[in-house]
Amino acid sequence: MSTLNHSDTPREPHIVIIAKEPQPGKVKTRLTPPYSQEEAAALAEAALRDSLRAASAVAARPVLALDGLPGRWLPPDVVVIPQRGAGLDERLAAAFTDAHRLRPGPVVLIGMDTPQVTPELLREAAYALEEHDAVYGPAADGGFWLLGLREPDPSLLLGVPMSHPETGKHQLDRLDRAELSVHHLPELIDVDTAADAAVVAAAAPGSGFAATVKELGR
Template identity: 75%
Template sequence: MSPDCSAQILIIAKEPVAGRVKTRLTPPFSPRQAAALAEAALRDSLRAVSATPATQRLLALDGLPGGWLPAGFTVIPQRGTSLDERLAAAFSDAHRLRPDPVVLIGMDTPQVTPALLGEAADALARHDAVYGPAADGGFWLLGLRRPDPALVLGVPMSHPETGKLQLDRLDRAGLAVHLLPELTDVDTAADAATVAAHAPDTHFAAALRELDR
């Protein structure tokens, strides 16, 4: 990543509380085990962001921060009811705090690396948007040089064609979009196994190995 980075990086996440996160992992995992996996994934995501040059690092959090949060992050509350509303609000709040381009990720891709995040941030110097597709048809990253709620609001989330619909929205707005590699979101036990196999040195993979003992 270029040393003169001018993008901020934002994670949108839920506090990893049993019964509130990663409910699609239960079964086979218990709510407590699913929360442990969610916390591990969040730790990996935060670590990747911490290692990436950024003008600001933020966490848009549903819940309260815990010992898993490293130093150097500004915590902002999530606003809105539906996911598209919460994404739009997170972009707007981050941009209001600092009027730089915003790169947003979730807590579902513990395999994310500083190299990928750096590529996204760099791309916003030359493109209007950057987009990382997810294997389930959604997206794992969305970056906007000039965040505008209209680019996100109304896009159906958690839908097989969420990613296509989001890309269509960006295209209709006339934005130049840089595409990143596809990653797998951790939604199911099969996803968890796939991600852990691809990123065996993560907190997430270690947590999954511990549960499989």
């Protein structure tokens, strides 16, 4: 198989962000303490804004699979779809399916927990799906921060145990059993704890997330 030349134009994938509305007490609860619920929500909003900004730099119309209602943080170019399903595996599978129904083609999905994500990483995922069936970005906590599928299929996600130290291993096993070729991206840290927030802010000093961490002074 030949190597894709980045001067070629790939079939534009959907860039999907799956997220919760950043409301106090409902997001980033592991940040409290030391952050208050309101501060944790402010950090979640900053992370979501950064993620949306990166997605908008790559896709003309990013898709937000949202649990909750849109707010002032939502850019005008983003398509909002509601999350469906009970467990996270069902919600992820539904986000892939619904984005694919909007416009058939590859789908790259990230969460709102990696505000350090760059347009370059998302573009790498998009180009990878020209030659691979899937693209996978591991998270430091054992999960994954990005999953891309050239041909979305709910069976690739349903039943995978989520929010588990070996979520990533189980997800990769599922892709392997389906005999899919997988392109691997660098590991990123999900923001779950105050320690995570400090490390991620230092890694992305120009981000809105870093500015919010600095403003809150923790």
